[in-house]
Amino acid sequence: MSLNQQKSKKRAISGWIVLNKPYDMTSTQAVGKVRWLFSAAKAGHAGTLDPLATGILPIALGEATKAVPQVQDGTKVYRFAIAWGSATSTDDTEGEVVAASDVRPDQGALEAVLPRFTGTIMQRPPAFSALKVDGERAYDLARAGETVQLAERPIEVEAIRLVSHGPEQSVLEVTCGKGTYVRALARDIAEALGTRGHVASLHRAAVGPFTDENCVTIEQLEATEAGPERDALIAPVSLGLADLPEIRLDAGQAGAVAHGNTILLTGAGAPVAMDECWVSFKGKVLASGSVEFGQFKPRRVFNL
Structure with missing residues (x-):
């Protein structure tokens, strides 16, 4: 060779x-x-x-x-800074300033508005995003100069808290579900406070x-x-599967699952139904799937 x-x-x-x-x-x-x-x-x-x-x-x-x-x-955790006083075309530092405001929210006003952004909320994704519009990426259309208005959609925000506050910039931490755009969150928080804002820095601290x-x-x-x-x-x-329930199999069950077969789960504590779980044998991942009527049905078999 x-x-x-x-x-x-x-x-x-x-x-x-x-x-x-x-x-x-x-x-x-x-x-x-x-x-x-x-x-x-x-x-x-x-x-x-x-x-x-x-x-x-x-x-x-x-x-x-x-x-x-x-x-x-999985759940995500982000720490991000909102720069107060200007909105940009991309809702972050990469875009051009498209609107400005002299309003600078105080800490009390900011903390008071945050509960409005927890739970299930409606969010309009940024124009500069990877979502598709008529088969085209939204950011491609936006960069070409087209006006992109994406529809609002529901997102889940588990918690949002203020980490630090200053007159020109505030740092927050959000725990949220799939599909949340932090840039849109910063934009909407600023608008709720009667000002403009964009993400000045963004760090993802956890994924699942x-x-x-x-x-x-x-x-x-x-x-x-x-x-x-x-x-x-x-x-x-x-x-990568640690947030899902694990079911440990015996040698006979493991052999069947390795070939993609459905198996009956036995034993006093065997689950009857699960939307999503994974099975293992001697610490090794065998498959992910679901349990229906006491049977494990593999969706993806791992060849480890």
Whole structure:
């Protein structure tokens, strides 16, 4: 085998790299970098993070890509700064200023309005978003100069709190569900306070079971010697399913599930119904799926 062939050989490696994505890097670029560092045959990410945002970008390698939907559906935590006094075309620092206001909300007014942005609320996504309008990405239409008005849609905001407050900028933390646009949240909070505002900085602190506490940086990965030492930074595939119930199987059940078969769950504590769960054998992920009438039905089988 030639040196070039050795360099291009990809590995069937599986697990998660919980990346603290740096500023000014796209999610696609981050995945490409991690895939190259590990010579991984397959890689993907669980939830796009804007280039101007930092924080948790779960990168799935190999069989972990089968758990991406579960992670994407997980709860997210964001810390963000609202710059008061100006609205931009992109609702962040990348866009042009499109409106301005001299109003600067005080801390009391800001804290008083936050409860209006918790629970199930209606939100209009930013014009510069990846949502599609008549088959085209909204941001492509917006960049082409077209007026984009996206329809409001319901989102879930579990909690929102004020971290720090200043006359020109305030920092908040929000815990929210899938599909929430923090840029739109900042825009709407400012408008509710009779002023204008945009996101000055954004950091994702958690995605489902992944948090700042178990993340690594590109610099850490690059500084760690390739091989077993760098591979030790890969989290197990099961971590991506940690927010779902786990059912442990015996050898006979495991063999059937490995071939994609439905199995009857036995034992006094066996569940009768579950919308979503995963099954394991001796600590290894076998499949994710559901339980109906006491039977586990696999949706995705993991070949680990």
